[in-house]
Amino acid sequence: MSEPLKKYDIIIIGGGPAGLSAGIYTARARLATLLIEKAAIGGQIINSETVENYPGFTEGVGGIDLTQAMHQQATKFGMETVYDEVTGIEAGGKQKTVTTSQGKFTAKAIIIAGGAERQKLGIPGEAEFTGRGVSYCATCDGAFFRDKVVAVIGGGNAAVTEALELTKFALKVVLIHRRNELRATAIMQERVKADPKITISWDTVPLEILGDKAVTQIKLQNVKTKKETMLDVSGVFVAVGSQPATGYLKDIIKLDNVGAIIAGDKLETSMPGIFAAGDIRSGSIRQVISAAGDGATAAVNAGKYISE
Amino acid sequence: MSKPVEINEEKFGETVLKAKTPVLVDFWAPWCGPCRMIAPLVEEFAKEYDGKVAFVKVNVDDSAETARQYGVMSIPTLILFKGGQPTSSIIGFTSETRSELKKNIDAAL
Numbered sequence: 500m501s502e503p504l505k506k507y508d509i510i511i512i513g514g515g516p517a518g519l520s521a522g523i524y525t526a527r528a529r530l531a532t533l534l535i536e537k538a539a540i541g542g543q544i545i546n547s548e549t550v551e552n553y554p555g556f557t558e559g560v561g562g563i564d565l566t567q568a569m570h571q572q573a574t575k576f577g578m579e580t581v582y583d584e585v586t587g588i589e590a591g592g593k594q595k596t597v598t599t600s601q602g603k604f605t606a607k608a609i610i611i612a613g614g615a616e617r618q619k620l621g622i623p624g625e626a627e628f629t630g631r632g633v634s635y636c637a638t639c640d641g642a643f644f645r646d647k648v649v650a651v652i653g654g655g656n657a658a659v660t661e662a663l664e665l666t667k668f669a670l671k672v673v674l675i676h677r678r679n680e681l682r683a684t685a686i687m688q689e690r691v692k693a694d695p696k697i698t699i700s701w702d703t704v705p706l707e708i709l710g711d712k713a714v715t716q717i718k719l720q721n722v723k724t725k726k727e728t729m730l731d732v733s734g735v736f737v738a739v740g741s742q743p744a745t746g747y748l749k750d751i752i753k754l755d756n757v758g759a760i761i762a763g764d765k766l767e768t769s770m771p772g773i774f775a776a777g778d779i780r781s782g783s784i785r786q787v788i789s790a791a792g793d794g795a796t797a798a799v800n801a802g803k804y805i806s807e
Numbered sequence: 808m809s810k811p812v813e814i815n816e817e818k819f820g821e822t823v824l825k826a827k828t829p830v831l832v833d834f835w836a837p838w839c840g841p842c843r844m845i846a847p848l849v850e851e852f853a854k855e856y857d858g859k860v861a862f863v864k865v866n867v868d869d870s871a872e873t874a875r876q877y878g879v880m881s882i883p884t885l886i887l888f889k890g891g892q893p894t895s896s897i898i899g900f901t902s903e904t905r906s907e908l909k910k911n912i913d914a915a916l
Contacts, residue, residue, distance in 0.1 A: 539844030
C-alpha cells in the first residue's frame with residue numbers, strides 16, 4: 500500500500516505515557532500532531548492492574564484507565580493516531596520522514612517515545628513453553644495457575660509486583676533472583692517478605708524450563724555454589740527487566756551501551772529535531788510519572804525547535 | 808455478523824466447531840489489560856472479513872473448560888478454527904499480532 504505522504508508538525512512514535520503526554524502538549528500548542536503506535540495505546544503499563552505511585556490517585560489507578568484517559572485528552576486537543584510499526588526515520592533535513600510498514604509521514608520534529616520491551620530469559624524451553632506455562636504478564640495469566648506452584652524470575656519492581664499479584668491465585672510463589680537482595684522499592688519488598696505464600700530463592704538463576712504439554716519443572720542454579728536443582732512448577736513468570744525498542748535507530752542517533760537513546764537536558768538526541776522521551780531514553784527511571792514528565796519536556800522543546 | 812459475538816461453553820460446538828466458515832476465537836477476560844486492547848483489532852478484522860470468517864469471543868472465566876481443552880494458559884489467545892480443528896494460534900498482543908493474524912486468516916481461506 501502506498502499512501503500519500505502526509506505532513507505534520509510533530510510525529511510522536513509510541514503511545515505510552517511519554518508519547519501521550521507529549522501529544523497533549525503539542526496538540527495544545529496547535530502543532531499538527533500524529534502519534535504512531537505499533538500495538539496498543541498505553542505501552543507497558545497496560546499490564547499493571549493498579550498504578551499506586553502516580554500522583555493524584557489515592558486509591559491507585561488502572562494502567563489502562565490512566566493511559567486511555569491520556570489518549571482521549573490528547574485526541575480532544577486534535578492529536579491524530581495511526582496504528583502501525585515504524586521501520587525507519589530519515590532526519591537529515593528540515594523535513595523529517597517517518598516510514599511505517601504502510602506508508603510515509605513527514606514532520607518538522609520527531610519525538611521518539613517507543614518505550615521498552617520485556618526482556619526474555621534466553622534459556623532453553625522459554626520460547627517453546629510461552630503460552631503453555633511461561634508468561635510475561637501475571638495480571639493476564641495469573642488465574643490459570645489457581646492452586647498451583649509458580650516461579651517468578653527477577654528482583655525488581657516488575658518481578659515483585661508479579662509475585663504479589665500471583666498470590667491471589669497460586670498455592671505458592673517462588674521468587675527467583677540472581678542477587679542476594681531485591682532491587683524493588685522498599686514498600687514492595689516489605690510486602691513480598693511479609694507474604695506467607697512467597698518464598699525467595701536468592702543467588703539463583705534459571706537454566707532451563709522443562710515440561711511436556713505445559714511447563715512442569717524449572718532447572719535452577721545457585722550462582723555461588725554452582726549447585727543445580729530442579730523445582731516443580733506449573734508456571735514461570737518472567738520479569739527480568741526491559742530492553743529499549745531502538746533496533747531501527749542504531750544508525751541514525753546515538754545510543755548507549757544497552758541501546759537506550761542518549762539525549763541532553765532538552766531531551767534532544769544527537770540528531771537535531773529528534774527528541775526522546777520515557778523508558779527509551781538513557782537514564783530514564785522507567786516510571787509513568789517520569790515518562791509523562793519527559794513527554795512534556797520533549798514536546799515543549801520540539802515546539803521551540805520548530806519555531807526557531 | 809460484522810462484530811465479534813460473545814459465546815459461552817454450550818454454544819462453542821455449534822458456533823465454532825460446526826461452522827462452515829473459518830472461525831477466529833478470541834480467548835479473553837475482563838481483568839486482562841492486553842485483552843481489552845486487542846479487542847478493537849479483532850473488531851477491525853471482523854469488519855474486513857465479514858461473511859468469510861466468523862469472529863467470536865470466549866471469556867475464560869465463564870468458559871474455563873473450553874479454555875483448558877484448547878490449552879489456553881495465557882491471554883489474549885486468538886485461535887483460528889477450520890472444519891472444527893484449530894489451525895493456528897497467536898498468544899499475547901505484540902507489534903506482530905496484526906500481520907500474523909492477517910497471514911493466518913488468509914491462509915485459512
